[in-house]
Amino acid sequence: MDRRPIGIFDSGLGGLTAVRELTALLPGEDVIYFGDTSRVPYGSRSRDTIIQYARQDVAFLRSFDLKAILIACNTVSSTAMEVLEAENSIPMIGVVAPSVQAAVQSSRNGVIGLIGTQATIRTGIYIRRIKALRPDAEIVDVACPLFVPLAENGRVEPGDIVVETVAREYLAPIKQAGADTLVLGCTHYPLLQRVIANEMGPQVTLVNSGAEGARAVRRRLMERDALNDPGHVGVCRYYVSDSVGSFVNLASVFLGHDVTGEVARVDITRY
């Protein structure tokens, strides 16, 4: 048993989709969440900048005594995971490896679609990892830079011609290739799940990378016998680098409940 909390971070709000999954899977775990809302988005930035920001995010989380850190951000997981693992002794779980595993398990025809930020797609890590498990796989990857601003502005409903048109354009090459599995390679994208599912059709399995990350955390903690006291009711604390007010409003969209009073601000540049 390990009573220490789990740290989770993301460039902003997307990682909350992983928090939601984790607290459903492991309601007894305490969570410390950090969202870098003063520097979001990461997905359009350079490798150097993403690594620099991710180091500070981890340094802040490590100011708490944690038992593991979930990198609930595909941009960081694909760009900075190796650097972060080399620099930190604490168990780190990214969202790429579990999403790759889920995609390979799900795909029957070996044609797998991947959507993500520009930074995630640029690394090519999903292609390398999927091919390592299934060398004959065909992977069609598309950067979707407008999905995050659309999601953060609440344009997530089927019937909205703006998000539907953007989704149709981004997803066209993946549909055309006949993918039977699509990795939502950004923790924001589950907010667009209904629009994406409508566009892809019911025969395509969507892999939710935040949910896969949460399941990977559960596996890792169970292996190490590091779950919390089963009688404990888990508590989440949220930290953000920009104002608390605007986070509280948007977080309710991601989490499905109000987080007023559970959020504090931190100067991330100090870490």
Next chain:
Amino acid sequence: MDRRPIGIFDSGLGGLTAVRELTALLPGEDVIYFGDTSRVPYGSRSRDTIIQYARQDVAFLRSFDLKAILIACNTVSSTAMEVLEAENSIPMIGVVAPSVQAAVQSSRNGVIGLIGTQATIRTGIYIRRIKALRPDAEIVDVACPLFVPLAENGRVEPGDIVVETVAREYLAPIKQAGADTLVLGCTHYPLLQRVIANEMGPQVTLVNSGAEGARAVRRRLMERDALNDPGHVGVCRYYVSDSVGSFVNLASVFLGHDVTGEVARVDITRY
């Protein structure tokens, strides 16, 4: 005569629309541009964070010996101008005051539309300033958070149903109020000028805040007899806080010419 360069800064690329206007108006002036590409966008951040970032931007520019600074960003001009002026002795020209003046001069019926980032609209500064000059003016202001990501992703052409739908929604209350003048209160928005003009119709005058800022710089320098040697051919140097490569690509869209070799990177957190 004053041979020193003019400093110009913006959260990212939008301020380049002001650079373009300034170099057309004053081809003999040297320019030092800073774009905070590692922390863009500013328009969705809190007042505190915008002020903190703007202070660092000005501190970096002041590491050069400049004769004036143009704040080519409506978010900073509306949120941090007073703080920056109080802290710096160098002449500072924002884009709000000249845009207000242009709007009031242009409007016949006194109904003025304003579009900008969430931060710019939140300050209410345009409304206060316009009413100070024309107390009977009716101002209809709308935050347009999707315009910057759409512009930065090249979705700027008439006929694109995505940007046209978003523009129609944002501009509807301004059209409905019968505005004869619309302030493009963000230096990114001139990239969407054709879409916005089509939606508003030919009877509505668009005020380009970057161009108004550039004209205000010219007026200020002429008043002080501080223009450069008339025989000099002005040179622009560009500094960014994220990678040079992605800036070079997008900057050509804003400037209409290639800037390879004229761009360097700076660690803005050191200022």
